[in-house]
Amino acid sequence: MSQNPDPAAVPGGEPQNVQPAPNGSSQPAPALAIRGLAKRFGQKIAVNGINLDVPAGSFYGLVGPNGAGKTTALSMATGLMRPDYGKVWVHGVDVWEKPLEAKRLMGVLPDGVRLFDRLTGEQLVTYAGLLRGMERETVAERTADLLKALDLAADAGTLVVDYSAGMTKKIALASALIHAPRLLVLDEPFEAVDPVSAANIRDILADYVSSGGTVIVSSHVMDLVQRMCDHVAVVAAGNVLAAGTVDEVRGGQSLEDTFVNLVGGRSTSEGLSWLRTS
Numbered sequence: 001m002s003q004n005p006d007p008a009a010v011p012g013g014e015p016q017n018v019q020p021a022p023n024g025s026s027q028p029a030p031a032l033a034i035r036g037l038a039k040r041f042g043q044k045i046a047v048n049g050i051n052l053d054v055p056a057g058s059f060y061g062l063v064g065p066n067g068a069g070k071t072t073a074l075s076m077a078t079g080l081m082r083p084d085y086g087k088v089w090v091h092g093v094d095v096w097e098k099p100l101e102a103k104r105l106m107g108v109l110p111d112g113v114r115l116f117d118r119l120t121g122e123q124l125v126t127y128a129g130l131l132r133g134m135e136r137e138t139v140a141e142r143t144a145d146l147l148k149a150l151d152l153a154a155d156a157g158t159l160v161v162d163y164s165a166g167m168t169k170k171i172a173l174a175s176a177l178i179h180a181p182r183l184l185v186l187d188e189p190f191e192a193v194d195p196v197s198a199a200n201i202r203d204i205l206a207d208y209v210s211s212g213g214t215v216i217v218s219s220h221v222m223d224l225v226q227r228m229c230d231h232v233a234v235v236a237a238g239n240v241l242a243a244g245t246v247d248e249v250r251g252g253q254s255l256e257d258t259f260v261n262l263v264g265g266r267s268t269s270e271g272l273s274w275l276r277t278s
């Protein structure tokens, strides 16, 4: 899966539309810069040579239909899956050439990755902090703060395997935050999370961005992205269809309408007449 395929064998070949790498100009490096990132699984092109700049200090939404390539792109951008082609920099650090340095700058909430779920919630977050080389005392303080902020203090001693889906999401988020990274990459952070916890998480993320951090969230909830994010990229079939500030991308319409216009694919339920009960 991680091998470079023969370019000639890749439908579409090596990405042609690769933008220049972010240079060492007076502009601050983007929090995340992606150039020509591509991945295929067999004949399926999951990510088709995408370019993207996520400005430092932005709250960036990544939206797209099911199977658009969001998780694959974010996995490659965060060093979890090796790209077939392309480069990624986090605050100017090449993720695949200097993975340790790049990963120090990032907190990642991956989608569907298994946690060490035979640990309690408190042990898991503590483990994440110690793995980052943090002082035990700082880890203990921050773990307590995070468990409280995410409404998990009462379940600190419960094994993660016994957590609900939403609780598991929150404990994984706490593990991503413990080392106070400069860039947070969150794949579907609100999935299965109750509305009060979601509001708490939104507040934590808004505070984090206003203090200079950068957040990238993938989400299917357009309304949430429109309210919460200042930038957005719309991805479909492995391509970036639009990217920029939320106002630029939606151009006076709701983000949902823009999304449907860009992505298309609305289908009628006519073929399901057998489902009607009367």
Ligand SMILES: Nc1ncnc2c1ncn2[C@@H]1O[C@H](COP(=O)(O)OP(=O)(O)OP(=O)(O)O)[C@@H](O)[C@H]1O
Residues within 6 Å of the ligand: 041, 044, 045, 046, 064, 065, 066, 067, 068, 069, 070, 071, 072, 073
């Ligand atoms: N490990 C894999 N092996 C084979 N195909 C894969 C693999 N991972 C992803 N794909 C395929 O790549 C495409 C992109 O998948 P991906 O999970 O990145 O989409 P997504 O935008 O995150 O979707 P969703 O919104 O449903 O989570 C899909 O067609 C998917 O079937």
